[in-house]
Amino acid sequence: GAVVSQHPSRVICKSGTSVKIECRSLDFQATTMFWYRQFPKQSLMLMATSNEGSKATYEQGVEKDKFLINHASLTLSTLTVTSAHPEDSSFYICSARTGSGSGELFFGEGSRLTVL
Amino acid sequence: KQEVTQIPAALSVPEGENLVLNCSFTDSAIYNLQWFRQDPGKGLTSLLLIQSSQREQTSGRLNASLDKSSGRSTLYIAASQPGDSATYLCAVRVQAAGNKLTFGGGTRVLVKP
Numbered sequence: 001g002a003v004v005s006q007h008p009s010r011v012i013c014k015s016g017t018s019v020k021i022e023c024r025s026l027d028f029q030a031t032t033m034f035w036y037r038q039f040p041k042q043s044l045m046l047m048a049t050s051n052e053g054s055k056a057t058y059e060q061g062v063e064k065d066k067f068l069i070n071h072a073s074l075t076l077s078t079l080t081v082t083s084a085h086p087e088d089s090s091f092y093i094c095s096a097r098t099g100s101g102s103g104e105l106f107f108g109e110g111s112r113l114t115v116l
Numbered sequence: 117k118q119e120v121t122q123i124p125a126a127l128s129v130p131e132g133e134n135l136v137l138n139c140s141f142t143d144s145a146i147y148n149l150q151w152f153r154q155d156p157g158k159g160l161t162s163l164l165l166i167q168s169s170q171r172e173q174t175s176g177r178l179n180a181s182l183d184k185s186s187g188r189s190t191l192y193i194a195a196s197q198p199g200d201s202a203t204y205l206c207a208v209r210v211q212a213a214g215n216k217l218t219f220g221g222g223t224r225v226l227v228k229p
Contacts, residue, residue, distance in 0.1 A: 043219045107160035
């Protein structure tokens with residue numbers, strides 16, 4: 001299947017700093033990518049839909065100024081957690097869809113963020 | 117609003133036994149349904165994708181069925197192995213919700229050697 005790569009896989013930062021997570025589609029172009037957040041032993045919660053060349057669409061309750069999303073190219077989307085706090089500690093996963101219509105979704109390996 | 121439920125939340129079986137994982141959804145107007153596997157601390161691996169027009173998909177020891185009218189999908193894993201231990205998630209894509217997936221809570225599977 002298609003490959004989606006996330007970097008970094010783990011990051012530890014101090015409270016108040018900003019952290020950027022990258023999501024790349026390695027062997028296909030993705031006009032749309034999705035960012036999820038997952039708490040321990042829970043399912044995935046969609047945070048936002050990232051569209052290449054336009055502003056991201058955020059789900060209700062997700063602070064767009066807190067979680068900045070940029071989709072500058074067809075193979076790269078970034079999530080920046082600004083002024084991170086301990087409650088932002090979580091597992092962040094991105095996904096990308098191949099093609100259009102009935103395209104299958106492929107997920108990255110996830111990024112574990114720990115804010116001290 | 118689409119709701120996806122997976123029962124049971126956890127399942128433990130001896131090696132060699134067949135696994136049956138259930139997924140139900142409230143809105144039958146789905147575009148497709150996808151089953152994923154997630155290992156601890158890892159991302160999701162796509163297992164099977166069933167389009168709304170299909171009734172089942174098969175890949176090796178895995179078989180997934182879809183009954184849209186009753187809002188159900190079942191993932192069968194034949195002759196389970198310890199390496200099948202993981203969390204299995206189903207997700208549905210609703211026609212009216214663009215590309216968004218709605219996930220179930222997952223079923224944590226433990227296959228004992």
